[in-house]
Amino acid sequence: MGLRFSGAWLPALIAIVGFLALPFGRPGRPFLTIDPNLYGWAIGHPLLWLVLASALAALVISLLKLPTSPRGDLLVVAGAVGLGAGVLWLLLTATPFGMGALVAATGMALVLGHALSESGRVQGDAFIATSILIVSLFVLLFIIYPLFMVLRSAFVIEGAFDLSQFRRTIGHPLFFFLENPRSAIDEVGLTLRWGVVVGLLSAGWALFRRQRLPVVLARLVLGGVLGLILGAMFYGRGALPTSLLTVAIVAPACTLLGLAFALLGQRSRFRPVRRSLDVISVLPIITPPFILAFAMIFLLGRRGIITHGVFDISSNWIYGIPGVALAQILAFTPIAYLLLRGSISSLNPALEEAAQTLGAGPWTTLKTITWPLVRPGLAAAFLLSMIESLADFGNPMILGGDRNFLATEVYLSLTGRYNAHEAASYGVVLLALVLLAFFVQRWWLGGGSFVTVTGKPSGGALAPIPRAIEVLLSAVLVVWTLFVASLYVSIVVGSFAQLWGVNYSLTTRHYRDFMTAGWPVFLYTARVAAISAVPAMLLGFLVAYLVSRHRFWGRRFVEFGSLLSFATPGTVMGVAYIFAFNTGPWLLTASATIIILALVFRNMPVAIRAAVAGLAQIDPSLEEASTMLRARSFTTLRRVLFPLLVNTLVTGLIFAFVSAMTAVSQVIFLVSPGNQLATVLLLGWVEQGQLGRAAAMGTILIVSMLLTILVVLALAQRISARVVRVES
Amino acid sequence: MDNASTVIRGITPATVDLRGLVKRFGKDVLAVDDVDLFIERGELLTLLGPSGCGKTTILRLIAGLERPTEGQILIDDDDVSRLPAYLRDITMVFQSYALFPHMNVFENVAYGVRVAGRPQEEIRERVAEALAMVGLEEYAQRSTSALSGGQQQRVALARALVIRPRVLLFDEPLSNLDAKLRKRVREDIRELQQRLGITSVYVTHDQEEALAISDRVVVMNQGVIEQIGSPHELYTRPATRFVADFIGSANFLPGRYDGRVVDVLGYQRPHEQDLPSGPVTVMVRPEAIEFARPGEEGFEATYLSSAYLGPVTEFIFDVTGVEVFATISGSGMSRAERGDSVRLRFKDVGVSLLPPD
Numbered sequence A: 001m002g003l004r005f006s007g008a009w010l011p012a013l014i015a016i017v018g019f020l021a022l023p024f025g026r027p028g029r030p031f032l033t034i035d036p037n038l039y040g041w042a043i044g045h046p047l048l049w050l051v052l053a054s055a056l057a058a059l060v061i062s063l064l065k066l067p068t069s070p071r072g073d074l075l076v077v078a079g080a081v082g083l084g085a086g087v088l089w090l091l092l093t094a095t096p097f098g099m100g101a102l103v104a105a106t107g108m109a110l111v112l113g114h115a116l117s118e119s120g121r122v123q124g125d126a127f128i129a130t131s132i133l134i135v136s137l138f139v140l141l142f143i144i145y146p147l148f149m150v151l152r153s154a155f156v157i158e159g160a161f162d163l164s165q166f167r168r169t170i171g172h173p174l175f176f177f178l179e180n181p182r183s184a185i186d187e188v189g190l191t192l193r194w195g196v197v198v199g200l201l202s203a204g205w206a207l208f209r210r211q212r213l214p215v216v217l218a219r220l221v222l223g224g225v226l227g228l229i230l231g232a233m234f235y236g237r238g239a240l241p242t243s244l245l246t247v248a249i250v251a252p253a254c255t256l257l258g259l260a261f262a263l264l265g266q267r268s269r270f271r272p273v274r275r276s277l278d279v280i281s282v283l284p285i286i287t288p289p290f291i292l293a294f295a296m297i298f299l300l301g302r303r304g305i306i307t308h309g310v311f312d313i314s315s316n317w318i319y320g321i322p323g324v325a326l327a328q329i330l331a332f333t334p335i336a337y338l339l340l341r342g343s344i345s346s347l348n349p350a351l352e353e354a355a356q357t358l359g360a361g362p363w364t365t366l367k368t369i370t371w372p373l374v375r376p377g378l379a380a381a382f383l384l385s386m387i388e389s390l391a392d393f394g395n396p397m398i399l400g401g402d403r404n405f406l407a408t409e410v411y412l413s414l415t416g417r418y419n420a421h422e423a424a425s426y427g428v429v430l431l432a433l434v435l436l437a438f439f440v441q442r443w444w445l446g447g448g449s450f451v452t453v454t455g456k457p458s459g460g461a462l463a464p465i466p467r468a469i470e471v472l473l474s475a476v477l478v479v480w481t482l483f484v485a486s487l488y489v490s491i492v493v494g495s496f497a498q499l500w501g502v503n504y505s506l507t508t509r510h511y512r513d514f515m516t517a518g519w520p521v522f523l524y525t526a527r528v529a530a531i532s533a534v535p536a537m538l539l540g541f542l543v544a545y546l547v548s549r550h551r552f553w554g555r556r557f558v559e560f561g562s563l564l565s566f567a568t569p570g571t572v573m574g575v576a577y578i579f580a581f582n583t584g585p586w587l588l589t590a591s592a593t594i595i596i597l598a599l600v601f602r603n604m605p606v607a608i609r610a611a612v613a614g615l616a617q618i619d620p621s622l623e624e625a626s627t628m629l630r631a632r633s634f635t636t637l638r639r640v641l642f643p644l645l646v647n648t649l650v651t652g653l654i655f656a657f658v659s660a661m662t663a664v665s666q667v668i669f670l671v672s673p674g675n676q677l678a679t680v681l682l683l684g685w686v687e688q689g690q691l692g693r694a695a696a697m698g699t700i701l702i703v704s705m706l707l708t709i710l711v712v713l714a715l716a717q718r719i720s721a722r723v724v725r726v727e728s
Numbered sequence B: 001m002d003n004a005s006t007v008i009r010g011i012t013p014a015t016v017d018l019r020g021l022v023k024r025f026g027k028d029v030l031a032v033d034d035v036d037l038f039i040e041r042g043e044l045l046t047l048l049g050p051s052g053c054g055k056t057t058i059l060r061l062i063a064g065l066e067r068p069t070e071g072q073i074l075i076d077d078d079d080v081s082r083l084p085a086y087l088r089d090i091t092m093v094f095q096s097y098a099l100f101p102h103m104n105v106f107e108n109v110a111y112g113v114r115v116a117g118r119p120q121e122e123i124r125e126r127v128a129e130a131l132a133m134v135g136l137e138e139y140a141q142r143s144t145s146a147l148s149g150g151q152q153q154r155v156a157l158a159r160a161l162v163i164r165p166r167v168l169l170f171d172e173p174l175s176n177l178d179a180k181l182r183k184r185v186r187e188d189i190r191e192l193q194q195r196l197g198i199t200s201v202y203v204t205h206d207q208e209e210a211l212a213i214s215d216r217v218v219v220m221n222q223g224v225i226e227q228i229g230s231p232h233e234l235y236t237r238p239a240t241r242f243v244a245d246f247i248g249s250a251n252f253l254p255g256r257y258d259g260r261v262v263d264v265l266g267y268q269r270p271h272e273q274d275l276p277s278g279p280v281t282v283m284v285r286p287e288a289i290e291f292a293r294p295g296e297e298g299f300e301a302t303y304l305s306s307a308y309l310g311p312v313t314e315f316i317f318d319v320t321g322v323e324v325f326a327t328i329s330g331s332g333m334s335r336a337e338r339g340d341s342v343r344l345r346f347k348d349v350g351v352s353l354l355p356p357d
C-alpha cells in the first residue's frame, strides 16, 4: 500500500527545466523574448538559487523510497520554499515575471499540491490538493491583491501612509457639498429641519407605543440622525448624496416590484401571466445593463416619442436622478424578482394549507404565514438592488446629466482627470458602502454560506393570492411589460430610422455604419467573451465542487474571495486591475489578457452559483462510491459528475459567455484602441449622440444573445436527453 | 446467490487495527472518542449502536473518507491514517447503494476495473464473475433504475467485490429493504462473506441483524465502545446496563454477590462470574423467568397483567415492590386475576451480573 514514487517528480522536473531554460524576469520586454541576462541562474540572486535548490530537492525526494506520508511532509517543505522564494524575489525586485518564473511557479505549486495530498495534510488526492492550492492562489492574486492595490493607491502616496489625498477627494464638492450659494434655498437649514422633524416623529411614535424614556430618547437621536442623512441626500450635491438618493429610490422600488412579480409568477391563476414572467427574468441577462437607459432617450428624451411626440414637451427631465433611477428600476427588478421567486417558491404549501384548515382566510394567511417567511428573501432582494444600484456604471453615464455618481467618478477621475489616487479613493468609498450592505445582509440573515445556499422549489399546489391584489399586481405587470416592450421596440425602430425624432423614414444606413465601425469589434468581443467563458465556467465549477464537497483549511477564504469578486462594483475591479497588472511583478503586457482575466473572475461567481445548485441535486455518496472503487477525484469528476451535470455546466457556460459579452463597467478601463469591446463602443456612441448606429449595435447584441441562449439551451437539452435515455 | 462454485480469485483479506482513534467535527461534536479495535483477518465484525453513536464515522475513517483527529488506522500493520482513500484497498457498500444513475448494471460493476485501466477482456471477465456471484448475470444490460431494491443492493455488492478489496465495509446496507427481504439478503451477504473469507465491517442499528450476521459485535454508545464480543457473549454476559438494554430487553434487579452465590429478591442462586463481592445489579432476561413447579425452589410474586402474543405470553409481576417482566411460552395463566400469587424461578441461562448502578 502507498505510492512508490511521489507524483511530485514530474512537476519538480518541469520546474527545473523551466528555471534553467527560460528567462525568469522580463523588465521592459514582451513576454516571449529570450534574453540571456534574465535567466534565473544568470541573475544569480540567492532567492533564485533557493528556487532551483528546492526544485532539485523535490525531484530527489520524490524518487526516494520512503513511506508516503513522511515523504509528503518533506515535499511540502521543498514546494513551499521554492514557490515562496520565487514569489518573494519578484515582489522584492518588482520585476515583471517571465516565462521561466511562470513555469517554475506552476511546477512548484503542483509539487506542493501532490505533497499536501500525499502527506495527508489535505484530505483528498493530488488533484484536489492542487486545485485547492491553485484556486486559493488565484483568489489571492486576482481578487484580493487588486483590491489591496486600490486601498494602497488611496492611502499610500510615494511609499508612505498619507491620508491627504483621500481627505482631498472626500472634501471636494464633486464628492459632497450641502450649501449651494447659487441656489435660492438654504440647504443647511432645510437639512436641519429634516433632522428635527424625523427625530420628533420617531420619538413620538415610541411614546405612542408606550416605550420607556431611554428608548424614546434613543429614538429621538436615531431619528434625528436619519433625518439629517435624508436631508443631506435630498438637498446635497456631489457623488455621495446622488448615489445614495438613487439607491433610496431604486432599492425599495425594485424589491416591491420583484415581490409583486414573484407572487404573480408563482400563484397567478393565469398561465400567460406566469409565462411572461419567465421572459422578464431572462431579459437582464441578454441585455447590456444600460441598453434600457439608452432606449429611454428614444421614448422620454428631448425628442422622445412619449414626451415630445405625445405630450409635446421637450425637457431634459430624464437626465439626472429620475432617469437613472427609472433605468435602474427597469434593469434590476428582474434580479430582485429572481431572488424572491426562489424564496416564494420554497415556501412550503403545506404550511399555508395548515393555516387555512385552522380557519385563516387568504388575507390572514398572507399576513401571518407568508410574510414572515419571505422576509429574508425581501432583505436579500433589497440589499442586492442596493448593491447593483451603487455599482451601476452604464445608466449614470448615459442619463446622469449634470449629476455625478460614485461609480462614474471612479472612471472619470482616472480617465478624465488622470488622478489615480482620486480614483482609488472613490473606489474605496464605493467598495466600503457595497461591502457594508453585503455584510449587513449576511448578518441580518444570519449564517448561511453565500456559495451553498440554494432555493429549491418544493412541489405542491400553492394557494392563489386574493383576487383584488392579483388584479392590482397584474395591472402593474401589464404597464411594466408594455413599457419595457416599447423600449425594446424603440431600439429596433431606432436602428432603422433616419434620425430619431426628426425623420422617421426607413434606412439601413446605421447598419452599414455598424458593419464598418462596429462589426470587427463585435467579433473581437465575441471571441474574448468565448475565451473567458470556458475558464470562468471551469473555475466556477471547481470552486463550487471544492467548497460544497470538501472540507479544507482555507475554504472560508475561497468563499470569501468569490463573494468579494461578486460584490465588488465593476468600476472598482476595473481600476484595481489597472493598478495590479499594468506594472509591477504581475505585469500583463497584452491588454486582451487583462480583459479576459477580469471577465473570468467577474463571471466566476455566476458559474459557481449554477454549479452549486446542480451539485445540490446529486447525492455525495455517488462520488464517495467512486472514490471507494479507487477512482481518483479527477476520474470521478469526469466519469460521474460531468455526465450528470452536463446541463448545468452548459447553462453556466452560456451565462458566463453572455455576461462577458454584455459587461461594461469592469472592462471600460482595460480597453485600448486595438482591444475595443462592443459594449464600451456602444456606450461611447450613445454618449456622442450617434444613436442610430448605437441602436443597430444594440439590436444585434440583443438578438445574437437571445439566439445563443436558445440554441445552446436546446443543445443542452438534447445532450441531457441522451444521458437520460442511456439511463432508462 | 446459490452459485457456490464461483469465488472471486485474488482477494487477500487484511486485518484492521484502530488505535486510540478520535474524530471531532468542529469543536463541539466528538463523534468517535478514543476507540481501540482489532479486526481479525476474514471476520465479519458489526458496529452496533443507537443513531448518532459514531458507527458511520468509524467506517468512513477506515475507508479514508474522513481523517482521524487523533489516533492511527493500521491495515495489515501499515499505518494508513493519512493515506488517501483510493490507495487503501478498501471498499464500501453504501446505505443508498450509490449506483451511478447514468450507467447500466454492467457499467456500474465495471467501473472500478475500468478506472484502474484494465484491458477490455479482463473487465468483461471480472464483471461477469462478480455478477454471477450475486446471481444477476441476466441483468447486465439493465438500467439500474429498473431493478428492485434487493437487486440494486446486489449490484452494489458486485461492484464492490469486483475490485477485490482487502476489507469490505457495509453501512446499513439493508435499511432500504422491507423486513422480509432484509432477512434473505443478510443471509446472502453472510454466506458470500464467509465463502470469500473477506474481512468485513458492517454497520447497523438493528440488534437482531447484528446478532444474526456477525462473528463479533461491537456495541457503541456516544462515540465509545461499550463492549466487544460474540453475539452469544453479548447477549448472555453484557458488560454494561446499556448493552443489556440495547441487545434484547432485560430486568435490572438489585442484589448481592459473594463470589459464589447471588442473592436477588430474597432468592439465593449459585452463580459464577468474575466480579468482586458486594452489591450488584442482576440482569435477568424476560425469557429466563419461568413458573416454578411445585417443590422447586423459587420466589413469590404477584401477578399484575399479561398480554398474549401467540407463541409466548408477556407477563408483568410484582416482586417485593419491583416490577418484573417475563416472556413465558405457552399460555399458562390465562385466567389469572390481578393480585393472584404465583411462584417464579430463574432459568440457568439469561441471568448475569453487572456492577451496581
Ligand SMILES: Nc1ncnc2c1ncn2[C@@H]1O[C@H](COP(=O)(O)OP(=O)(O)OP(=O)(O)O)[C@@H](O)[C@H]1O
Residues within 6 Å of the ligand: B025, B026, B029, B030, B031, B049, B050, B051, B052, B053, B054, B055, B056, B057, B058, B205
Ligand atoms: N460531517 C459531519 N459534521 C458534523 N458532525 C457530524 C458529521 N458527520 C457526523 N457527525 C456527527 O457525529 C456523530 C456520529 O455520527 P455518525 O454518522 O457516525 O452516527 P451513526 O452511528 O452512523 O448514526 P446513524 O445510525 O444515525 O447512521 C453524530 O452526532 C453526527 O451528528
Ligand SMILES: [Mg+2]
Residues within 6 Å of the ligand: B055, B056, B057
Ligand atoms: Mg450511520
